[in-house]
Amino acid sequence: MTTISPTRVSMYDFLYHDTQPMVSLLADAAQLSLPQARLAMDASLQAIVSALLAYQQRYQGQAVSKKLFGRGAVKELRQYNSMNFATLGATLYHRHDAADAIFNDNARVIKASERIASQIKATSPQVQILLTSLCVIALRELAILADYSQLDNDEIDKWFALQPQFLAAERFAQAHTSKTVAAQEPSQHDNIDTPSAATEASSVSAAARRLLSSAQLSSTPPIFDPYWYELTGFRPDNQNPVQDMQLATGNYLKAIGRSPDNVQQGHHNDMLVFAQMPAVALPHQRWLLQLAKISDIYLSRNRLRITSEPANPPKPPLVSLGLIGGNNDNTPATISEKPIEYDAATPLWKNPVILLIVAVIGVLGALAMLKYQNQKSDGMVLATEEVIEQDRLKERQQQDVAIVRVDDDETTPANDQQTK
Numbered sequence: 537m538t539t540i541s542p543t544r545v546s547m548y549d550f551l552y553h554d555t556q557p558m559v560s561l562l563a564d565a566a567q568l569s570l571p572q573a574r575l576a577m578d579a580s581l582q583a584i585v586s587a588l589l590a591y592q593q594r595y596q597g598q599a600v601s602k603k604l605f606g607r608g609a610v611k612e613l614r615q616y617n618s619m620n621f622a623t624l625g626a627t628l629y630h631r632h633d634a635a636d637a638i639f640n641d642n643a644r645v646i647k648a649s650e651r652i653a654s655q656i657k658a659t660s661p662q663v664q665i666l667l668t669s670l671c672v673i674a675l676r677e678l679a680i681l682a683d684y685s686q687l688d689n690d691e692i693d694k695w696f697a698l699q700p701q702f703l704a705a706e707r708f709a710q711a712h713t714s715k716t717v718a719a720q721e722p723s724q725h726d727n728i729d730t731p732s733a734a735t736e737a738s739s740v741s742a743a744a745r746r747l748l749s750s751a752q753l754s755s756t757p758p759i760f761d762p763y764w765y766e767l768t769g770f771r772p773d774n775q776n777p778v779q780d781m782q783l784a785t786g787n788y789l790k791a792i793g794r795s796p797d798n799v800q801q802g803h804h805n806d807m808l809v810f811a812q813m814p815a816v817a818l819p820h821q822r823w824l825l826q827l828a829k830i831s832d833i834y835l836s837r838n839r840l841r842i843t844s845e846p847a848n849p850p851k852p853p854l855v856s857l858g859l860i861g862g863n864n865d866n867t868p869a870t871i872s873e874k875p876i877e878y879d880a881a882t883p884l885w886k887n888p889v890i891l892l893i894v895a896v897i898g899v900l901g902a903l904a905m906l907k908y909q910n911q912k913s914d915g916m917v918l919a920t921e922e923v924i925e926q927d928r929l930k931e932r933q934q935q936d937v938a939i940v941r942v943d944d945d946e947t948t949p950a951n952d953q954q955t956k
Contacts, residue, residue, distance in 0.1 A: 539811040542818050544828040545695065546702035548585045550681070550835070551674055552757040555581070557841040558619055558673070565624060566666040572656045573666065578758045579652045580667045582703075584674050586764035587638045589699055593770060594640075597692035605679035609634050613676045617850060618843045624669075631668035638671050644767060651763070673840075681834065684852045685827040695827070698818065700772040703760040706815035829855045 563573035609630035833853035
């Protein structure tokens with residue numbers, strides 16, 4: 537069984553990893569240093585995600601799909617497949633329109649810019665350029681993800697309803713604890729008094745652990761600031777909980793390979809399920825697994841890196857239906873996992889109903905053909921008789937006219953002689 541991280545369906549995590557290659561480009565556009573731009577991007581993404589959740593809470597998934605993901609700015613930016621000055625120019629052109637649509641008020645955009653500027657010691661206009669530009673990019677990336685995953689309005693609503701748990705403090709507290717332990721381990725090994733070769737090996741190991749710790753640090757987004765809920769008006773307590781169908785129909789989910797219990801029992805190694813994550817619970821549903829896999833493929837392509845536009849646009853990622861929807865293991869371990877056996881389908885040429893229909897159609901077709909031939913032959917006979925009758929009439933008319941003319945010619949001289 538193949539596991540996938542639950543964070544692959546987190547908008548905050550997805551945008552955080554997806555926009556990392558754009559730090560230098562946005563720093564240049566906003567005239568910020570690279571550290572300032574990185575911090576401003578982290579806070580801006582938190583504000584944008586919170587504003588999107590508030591928008592969906594007010595207007596629901598249909599408005600998100602049509603009025604946000606279907607905007608003209610998003611459609612224009614989807615023509616670009618990499619980040620460069622042409623893409624940045626289109627982004628800067630549409631940034632105000634996208635920001636006003638997400639935040640629903642320009643005053644909120646100004647407030648968010650002022651707060652971020654005070655944190656990174658920059659001016660509000662500089663941060664506003666970066667924040668509004670990220671609004672366009674975030675809409676474009678989420679629209680592509682929803683389009684490739686073929687989410688309908690109801691699934692978009694469910695997707696948004698799952699997001700607050702990825703922003704909860706409990707999730708980041710668990711991640712912060714693991715990072716602290718990993719960061720403290722190298723310092724303990726550095727103080728051990730050993731020979732030179734062992735010391736060198738220990739230092740190499742400590743350096744490797746430091747690199748691992750920094751990699752883990754960069755893989756997790758910063759802790760979410762609840763202030764953005766207050767600014768955007770999002771109320772996470774009002775979100776309807778998503779029912780986990782795995783608890784309701786455990787046996788059925790085992791049978792189709794959607795339960796982690798199959799790792800020890802049925803060994804469905806070709807199935808895709810969500811891995812366990814503290815403070816996060818996701819239903820094992822087909823559309824959500826497909827969304828997670830497509831998100832994983834999309835992030836691996838690193839499409840927002842700064843490069844020239846490719847000659848051929850990359851194809852949308854494809855996910856095998858067998859990976860997320862079937863059970864290909866023929867040796868189930870329990871009765872509940874045994875596949876349902878169906879009777880073999882009867883061949884078409886042995887089906888009596890189909891044979892009867894073919895016979896009736898053949899007989900009716902033959903009768904129609906005979907009737908057509910009879911009507912055709914009768915019509916030809918009538919036409920021939922009419923032609924003969926017309927020829928006879930013409931001949932009679934011509935002979936009568938000739939006799940009348942001859943009689944006239946012969947009687948005239950005789951009458952003349954009698955007169956004389």
